[in-house]
Amino acid sequence: MSRLHPSLIIGAPVFAGLDAGALDDILSRAQTVRLSKGDLAFRQDQRADRFFLLLHGRLRVTRLNAEGGQVVVRFIAPNDLFGVGMAIGAATYPGTATAVVDSLALVWPNSAWTDLVAAYPSVAVEALQSLGARLQDTQERVLDLSTLNVEQRIAGAVLSLAAQAGRATEDGTLIDFPLSRQDLAELTGTTLHTVSRTLSAWEAKGLVVSGRRRITVRDGPGLEVIAGKN
Amino acid sequence: MSRLHPSLIIGAPVFAGLDAGALDDILSRAQTVRLSKGDLAFRQDQRADRFFLLLHGRLRVTRLNAEGGQVVVRFIAPNDLFGVGMAIGAATYPGTATAVVDSLALVWPNSAWTDLVAAYPSVAVEALQSLGARLQDTQERVLDLSTLNVEQRIAGAVLSLAAQAGRATEDGTLIDFPLSRQDLAELTGTTLHTVSRTLSAWEAKGLVVSGRRRITVRDGPGLEVIAGKN
DNA sequence: TCCCGTCGTTGCGCGCGAGCAATCTCGCTC
DNA sequence: GAGCGAGATTGCTCGCGCGCAACGACGGGA
Numbered sequence A, B: 001m002s003r004l005h006p007s008l009i010i011g012a013p014v015f016a017g018l019d020a021g022a023l024d025d026i027l028s029r030a031q032t033v034r035l036s037k038g039d040l041a042f043r044q045d046q047r048a049d050r051f052f053l054l055l056h057g058r059l060r061v062t063r064l065n066a067e068g069g070q071v072v073v074r075f076i077a078p079n080d081l082f083g084v085g086m087a088i089g090a091a092t093y094p095g096t097a098t099a100v101v102d103s104l105a106l107v108w109p110n111s112a113w114t115d116l117v118a119a120y121p122s123v124a125v126e127a128l129q130s131l132g133a134r135l136q137d138t139q140e141r142v143l144d145l146s147t148l149n150v151e152q153r154i155a156g157a158v159l160s161l162a163a164q165a166g167r168a169t170e171d172g173t174l175i176d177f178p179l180s181r182q183d184l185a186e187l188t189g190t191t192l193h194t195v196s197r198t199l200s201a202w203e204a205k206g207l208v209v210s211g212r213r214r215i216t217v218r219d220g221p222g223l224e225v226i227a228g229k230n
Numbered sequence C: 001t002c003c004c005g006t007c008g009t010t011g012c013g014c015g016c017g018a019g020c021a022a023t024c025t026c027g028c029t030c
Numbered sequence D: 001g002a003g004c005g006a007g008a009t010t011g012c013t014c015g016c017g018c019g020c021a022a023c024g025a026c027g028g029g030a
Helices: A020-028 A111-119 A122-147 A150-165 A181-188 A192-204 A220-227 B020-028 B110-119 B122-147 B150-165 B181-188 B192-204 B220-227
Strands: A031-035 A040-042 A050-056 A059-064 A070-076 A096-099 A103-109 A166-168 A173-175 A208-211 A214-217 B031-035 B040-042 B050-056 B059-064 B070-076 B096-099 B103-109 B166-168 B173-175 B208-211 B214-217
Touching (some): A020 A111, A070 A150, A070 A181, A103 A111, A122 A150, A122 B122, A150 A181, A150 A192, A192 A208, B050 B110, B070 B150, B122 B150, B150 B166, B150 B192, B150 B214, B150 B220, B192 B208
Antiparallel strands (some): A050 A103, A059 A070, A059 A096, A166 A173, A208 A214, B031 B103, B040 B096, B050 B103, B059 B070, B059 B096, B173 B214, B208 B214
């Protein structure tokens, strides 16, 4: 088994402030998983016996309800911890994680979590912070769904994705992973039809350039006016 | 200053598994706050310098957005920890906590949090679990807002409140604190008008009995059929 | 290179639920 | 006990955005 190098996880907030020895110890318990585009890291309601850290790529987490309704919970970026069902007291994964591009992750068995927080208490504190940030985001989303109209929500989602995964191009800020109209609809609580109409209208106004699973923000401030969160 | 008795916090999940000495130490850092109906424990965007544990009563947490839209984030029950902005890395409170009945809480300065998690690591672990549960709930709410119609959402909210704060009466299960149509609307992402119409229709069918800020569930299974989460 | 599947676009009609307004009633306050 | 204000009810209308359907187009794979 090949040795993993500490530089792999030095950028991850969960392990911030730990020394090389600690990182080495942590890595010695991990394995790597390759996920090709479309592969699942875990499936909703499956027993949550492992947790992950994304090294490279991008994952989409979706959640289904009994009637077949589905939402996109979030997109996972490199250095994000995910699938921590056990740490938060859930026996099963609350959603399904799908690679939207070829990705690479580290994976630990659940038993490692207890050991890690015991040996390195800062890990629990950092996990608490990151979970808190996710709770804030999710509450913000509830507020948006309850009080904003569809166009405002789509604008907000596009801006937030551009901030999270934007890459500067000559046309503007490209959201740097494949994102379908359906994904955006499930992120904003609407239908792909309405998203498609909205993006077409924005494109006519020169606010964005969009293509098949690609969106480039050309006029960020213009979108912010639409989003109306000033 | 009068001594606080450990039995006060023995039922709180955050402090589960700690011995009498530990509880005593924790209590020695706390003060009590009385909140009359309508009083605020903290206000949104105010500096988050204290955290609380509810001993008795009920609080409503609301969150506002820039346009004046408002949602009810949650209702706080006795033994719930709340206002833990600092633990999750937020400098300010993300919402406003209002007492809906006369209430009593313990309060600690933020500095106590660091000491507590250092001295009693299980506190961080328990906090992580409770935060995880709240994240699950909030994500569920996003799913509901995105995929269910208004009547289903109201039914779900009423059932969940009855489960959280229900008291058996001769008429059925009474939600045991003042809950206005407006509250229920802000909890389900609709308007008080629609909530009022819906409750009237349910009352005509014998599913609930409702009055001024009071709702009694008469036919729980009937509401579950409407909620449709089977 | 062709083919096929996935993804995107757009038109049309309808229904849910918002918005507005007027009235009613309960219950707290002095 | 009287008065007042917050909360609840209900009718009416209108529009946003969903649902359906049909077509179009891009791009990956053999």
